[in-house]
Amino acid sequence: MPPSLIIIDDFLANPDVARAAALKLAYDPATKHGNYPGILSDRPLTIPGLEAQVSTLAGMPLVPAPGTNHAQCRVTMKGDRGQTGVHIDPAAYSGILYLTKPEHCAGGTDFFRHKRTGLDRVPMDMPGIRAAGYGDINRLIEDVVNRDTNRRSAWEKLFTIPMRYNRLLLFSPWLFHDAAPGFGTDPETARLVMLMFFAHAPATAETPGGGVP
Incomplete structure (x- = not known):
């Protein structure tokens, strides 16, 4: 089981290159779908060796989770609202790479406890669920x-x-969490993140090679 939380600062050697590439992706409000606040990029951001590096950090082989928005970026501006709030992710492991420039950074990712049940995550086994x-x-x-x-x-x-x-946050998708509010008035000043959703690699699959530039 991977750690519940991992924080890696200065994750990319060249974050300005990744940020520039993220800003060149299309963010069309007409294509918005899903329950999240903000707008997703039209395609994933390619970072060579990402899955291999995260697999090393998590201590287990991981691959992109099918049917998710893995490696797509999201722009969330001030006033953007989603249809859901506190949630879990449909994955085995989640990640967020913050690509907002330092002068605009605000908030982050919030984690919660459910008051009625006292839970801070979905239990990982049947005894916990029954309890x-x-x-x-x-x-x-x-x-x-x-x-x-x-x-x-x-x-x-x-x-x-x-x-x-350039901070990478990796965490268990079963933790109750939500993005802090968006900010800014355009992609340059808004909350800009790269989203990651991982699945366990099949037992017969080779872990992708390469390193993060």
Whole structure:
């Protein structure tokens, strides 16, 4: 099992190159889909060796999670709202690379405890699920996450991982979390992040090689 939280500062040797490439991607409001605030890029940002480096940090082989927005970037400006709030991710491991310039950085990623159940994450095994009062994981997710996602009074914020330019945050997707509010008035000044969603690599697959530039 990978660590619940990993923070790597100065992750890329050339973050300005990655940021410039991220800003060159298309962010068209007409293509917006999903429950998140802000606008996703039209395609992923390519960082050679990313999966291999994250696999090393997590201590287990990981690959892009199918059906997710892995490696796409997201721009969130002041006033942007999503349809959901506190949530979990459909992945085995999650990551956020902050690409906002230092002079514009604000907020970060918030983590929460659910007040009614006392949980700060979805339990990882059946004993934990039963101890929380549920017979199966889907019922827990429906009653806790889906029911209370937008009810901020149902949650206690535990901590914030502050945004920092070129900081990589890796974390368990089962932790209850949400992005801090957006800011700025255009992609240059807005919250700009690269999203990562990983799945466990198949037992027969070779871990991709290469390093992060």
